[in-house]
Amino acid sequence: MNPTLLAVVTLAAVLFCIGLVGVLIRRNALIIFMCVELMLNAANLLFVAFAWAHGGLDGQVAAFFVMVVAAAEVVVGLSIIVAVYRARRTTSVDVPDALRL
Amino acid sequence: MTETLEITPQLVGIILCGALAIIGGIGLITLRKAVHAALSLAFVMVNLAVIYALFDAALLAAAQVIVYTGAILMLFLFVIMLVGVDRTESHREPIRGLKPTAIVAGIGLCALIILGVGSALTATPVGLESANATWGGNVESLAVLIFQSYVFPFEYISALMIIAPVGAMVLAHGARLRPKRTQADRAAERIAAYAKSGAHPGPLPNAAVTALHDSIATPALLPDGSISAASVAEAMVERDAVVNTQWVAARTAERFAELNGEVEPAVVTPEPLELIDTDEERGALK
Amino acid sequence: MEIGTLTFDATGLYQYSWLLIAIPALSALLLLTFGPLFDRKAHWLGVFASCASCGYALALFYAMLRTGAAERAVDVPVAEWISAGSWTVSFGLQIDQLSILFALLITTVGSIIHIYSVGYMADDPRRRRFFAYLNLFIAAMLLLVLADSYLTLFVGWEGVGLASYLLIGFWQHKPSAAAAAKKAFVMNRIGDLGLTMAMFSMFAWCGSVSFADVFAKVDGIDPGWVTAIGFFLLLAACGKSAQVPLQAWLLDAMEGPTPVSALIHAATMVTAGVYLIVRSNAIYALAPVASVAVVIVALVTIFVGAWIGCSKDDIKKVLAGSTMSQIGYMMLAAGLGALIGPVAYAFAIFHLLTHGCFKANMFLGAGSVMHATDGDVDMRHFGALRKALPVTFLTFACGYLAIIGIPPLAGYFSKDHIVEAAFEYHLGVGLAALIGAGLTAFYMTRLLVMTFFGKARWVEGVHPHESPKIMTIPLILLALASIGAGVALNAWIIDWMAPISAVAGETHAVSWMPTPIGIATLATVALGVLAAIWLFGRCEVPSTPPQTKNPLVIVGRRDVFGDVINDTLVVKPVMALSTAADVVDQSGLDRMWNGLGKGTLALSQLTRKVQTGRVRSYALVTVLGALLVGVLLLIGQLG
Structure with missing residues (x-):
């Protein structure tokens, strides 16, 4: 087992789960969104690491695409947050509980 | 298994930057203020860029810094400014038992990923020297790959990049809540106020x-x-x-x-x- | 076809005979949908539709008269109705000697009554609707008699039932009218059951319900089943024609406006049962048991109707009882058709036609009396109306003389033939029919004396006055028909009905002069008249019905226990059953299902707590689920 890969997998898993826990425990929509970005980055890290491990560049291409899609997602997501903020004067995800009967 | 642990500069860099990135990540989820959280995320991003560079991904390292840290996180900061930079979360968690459960679930999932992915790590890494050298360098090789094998996904993504800003504009464009007051309306209001309270209409x-x-x-x-x-x-x-x-x-x-x-x-x-x-x-x- | 020097092509006239039905149907539709646009003149559209139909029927009749006897019956296919694979039911009309007579009766009497109603219903705010229903009735009744199959007939049968229901309950704001309509509808359903069962049986045996197919194949049906079909048809006829045991609805049906009583519940619809039996003569010819049953039902109804007629004080109910009784005579003749020879069918139709005229005449006369006395129907409040209502009295008297059978008025000829036919079959039946004629004379004389003679017993504030011309002219027309119809039709109808009523190669001569039986009948009638005059003409008639211990009167006043029997035999058991079912439902089933519902509710109360509406708890559950799946996968791989 290669120590470099083990280290990077551990790092990615830890970062991913930090992001996940952040999504769950934070209430500010912006921070939740940032945590999602962190999770995406953890995935990207694995793409890059395994590209290196397999000796091909396809993993890097995938990471590149993830980055671009994340950028697009951020644009839309942030505008949703702004729209919600305009309507409800809050960025907390607990307040817009319109899902509740 | 008696494999000797070979300490390479790459490994050292990864462990170092990884530790910093984890610290930044913890900062992201613990700091109260959104600006602080954003800055700690920027810190994570930069550290990850270094790790990308260590994995012979020069283009991605640059893109990580420019796109993520430079563009996306700045966008976050703009929005934080827009929706109230001074808002902090209260400490009280309204959903009982969510925080400990979430942390336990996070640790469990972390262990699961390490176990699951780690058990798949059997082969010796190949390295990217030969792959990068095929077309003269990392950027050239990636360009060939993107514009040849992955040209269609690339085009789809460019379409996405057009659509996303349009959607953002539609969403961010606030609807008018009450009809616009025209000059005539205002004049009528002034005259009405004059009739009612004697306020000067001119x-x-x-x-x-x-x-x-x-x-x-x-x-x-x-x-x-x-x-x-x-x-x-x-x-x-x-x-x-x-x-x-x-x-x-x-x-x-x-x-x-x-x-x-x-x-x-x-x-x-x-x-x-x-x-x-x-x-x-x-x-x-x- | 050529008759003398006149060539006459009637194909087109036959081809479009569906117009007979379509015109009033369309008019009813127009009146009901677009009527409010011309509300004040709407009734004239109804009158026009009826008269147009009448004109068409007359033209058709004229065409038939000019045609050779063999070519008179024409089947007019109109459309394919039901198509299922190789099996089809066509929608067709059968124009023949029987149906054209009915069509003529329906449209002429119908038109006269339409015109009468213009005056009678003048003050009713819903007159347009009334005319729409009348037109609907005309259309449905014509469909009934012109149909070429039992199925098409059934559509008309139900249509007249519907029109009858709507018109009995026309003044639905009166609870009694609403209840009467419902009663008529429900009791008619029982008769409909008979008709549908007859149709099912025919279909099972012949594969078709068209008249032509069924009558052609009737020989092949098992004799038991022929008898059963005969009984089913008799049940249907009993329902529609108010024969015992389904007679109770007709008396209550008098809640409807009087023109309705005249048209539907005296002249046309209630005779549909007689039509059904005459039309099904081929079946009854092979089912003598069913024919005897028809005769028995008819005799019982003659007496029940007469009994009710003798004891009621309500002028319309007396007439209704009389209608039952007279339809009993028709049924008697129709039943005898299979027993003594088909000529009796012609007698049935003959009496049906004359009865249609004179009974409509008398009902409209009663309507005129009611019109004069502010809607009163109690004969004890009448008396001495002959001076106040001269036209009504004279026309009513024509109808009266016709129904009791004074020669040469209509009823004499038609009823006499039936009595003779009854004697021909059996002495007892003949005597019963004879006594029935006497009873008819008795109760009709009672009605006449109590209404038009004696001293005025008018309710205070009532000032009887003659009706407007629009009501008296129809009365005069019908009175003329009551006088002349017998003479006009006496010999002719036997020939006309030859395809049904004649045995091949045999001619049946009818007498013009009273036979011994005829003289006996006349004597009985005279006896009845004298008895009624002796009982009701000599002394003062009390304004309220006197207390009496006479069981005959008590039974008669209570409609010969028609309602009581229905109540005890049907209504109360059904009510008890319903109550029992209700108890079972409430205490057993309801509690079970309610318990189930409550259990579900409690369970939901538990599970609804999961639905917090908080996104983050949902996300947490999702993560836990993912974790669970991952762990399971890992365990699976290890295993």
Whole structure:
């Protein structure tokens, strides 16, 4: 087992789960969104690491695409947050509980 | 398994930057203020860029810094400024038991991923030297890959990049909550207010135009010589910055008398403007 | 076809005979949908539609008269109705000697009554609707009699039932009218059951329900089943024609406006049962048991109707009882058709036609009396109306003389033939019919005396006055028909009905002069008249019905226990059953299902707590689920 890969997998898993826990425990929509970005980055890290491990560049291409899609997602997501903020004067995800009967 | 642990510079860099990134990540989820959280995420991003570079991904390392840290996170910061930079979360968690459960689930999932992915790590890493060298370098090789094998996904993604801003514009474009007040509406309102309370329907009087002291701090004089309170902004009154126009008018009259030869010209000693700054004087403005 | 020097092509006339039905149907539709646009003149559209139909029927009749006897019956296919694979039911009309007579009766009497109603219903705010329903009735009744199959007939049968229901309950704001309509509808359903069962049986045996197919194949049906079909048809006829045991609805049906009583519940619809039996003569010819049953039902109804007629004080109910009784005579003749020879069918139709005229005449006369006395129907409040209502009295008297059978008025000829036919079959039946004629004379004389003679017993404030011309002219027309119809039709109808009523190669001569039986009948009638005059003409008639211990009167006043029997035999058991079912439902089933519902509710109360509406708890559950799946996968791989 290669120590470099083990280290990077551990790092990615830890970062991913930090992001996940952040999504769950934070209430500010912006921070939740940032945590999602962190999770995406953890995935990207694995793409890059395994590209290196397999000796091909396809993993890097995938990471590149993830980055671009994340950028697009951020644009839309942030505008949703702004729209919600305009309507409800809050960025907390607990307040817009319109899902509740 | 008696494999010797080979310490390479790459490994050292990864462990170092990884530790920093984890610290940044923890900062992201613990710091109260959104700006601090964003900055710690930027810190994570930069560290990850270093790790990318260590894995022979030069283009991605650059893109990570430029796109993520430079563009996406700045966008976050803009929005944080837009929706209230001074908002902090309260400590009280409204959903009982969510935080410990979430942390336990996170640790469990982390262990699961390490176990699951780690058990798949059997082969020795190949490295990217040969792959990067095929077309002369990392950027060239990636370009070939993107514009040949992955040209269609690339085009789809460019379409996405067009659509996303359009969607953002649609979403961010606020709908008008009440109809726009036209000039006619405002005129009607003014006349209605005049009919109801006698409020003056016309424009407010200008500030005074005087020879010596011409500014918005100088209220106009009414035909009877008194000061028109409406001709000066309330903020000026609050700050006690309103010039006493009656005093200015008296000085002006003196100058005119001297010019007309009615009075002997005297040496004018510059004196400070008399301001309306006592409660008694302010009463005249009400 | 050529008759003398006149060539006459009637194909087109036959081809479009569906117009007979379509015109009033369309008019009803127009009146009901677009009527409010011309509300004040709407009734004239109804009158026009009826008269147009009448004109068409007359033209058709004229065409038939000019045609050779063999070519008179024409089947007019109109459309394919039901198509299922190789099996089809066509929608067709059968124009023949029987149906054209009915069509003529329906449209002429119908048109006269339409015109009468213009005056009678003048003050009713819903007159347009009334005319729409009348037109609907005309259309449905014509469909009934012109149909070429039992199925098409059934559509008309139900249509007249519907029109009858709507018109009995026309003044639905009166609870009694609403209840009467419902009663008529429900009791008619029982009769409909008979008709549908007859149709099912025919279909099972013949594969078709068209008249032509069924009558052609009737020989092949098992004799038991032929008898069963005969009984089913008799049940249907009993329902529609108010024969015992389904007679109770007709008396209550008098809640409807009087023109309705005249048209539907005297002249046309209630005779549909007689039509059904005459039309099904081929079946009854092979089912003598069913024919005897028809005769028995008819005899019982003659007496029940007469009994009710003798004891009621309500002028319309007396007439209704009389209608039952007279339809009993028709049924008697129709039943005898299979027993003594088909000529009796012609007698049935003959009596049906004359009865249609004179009974409509008398009902409209009663309507005129009611019109004069502010809607009163109690004969004890009448008396001495002959001076106040001269036209009504004279026309009513024509109808009266016709129904009791004074020669040469209509009823004499038609009823006499039936009595003779009854004697021909059996002495007892003949005597019963004879006594029935006497009873008819008795109760009709009672009605006449109590209404038009004696001293005035008018309710205070009532000032009887003659009806407007629009009501008296129809009365006069019908009175003329009551006088002349017998003479006009006496010999002719036997020939006309030859395809049904004649045995091949045999001619049946009818007498013009009273036979011995005829003289006996006349004597009985005279006896009845004298008895009624002796009982009701000599002394003062009390304004309220006197207390009596006479069981005959008590039974008669209570409609010969028609309602009581229905109540005890049907209504009360059904009510008890319903109550029992209700108890079972409430205490057993309801509690079970309610319990189930409550259990579900409690369970939901538990599970609804999961639905917090908080996104983050949902996300947490999702993560836990993912974790669970991952762990399971891992365990699976290890295993």
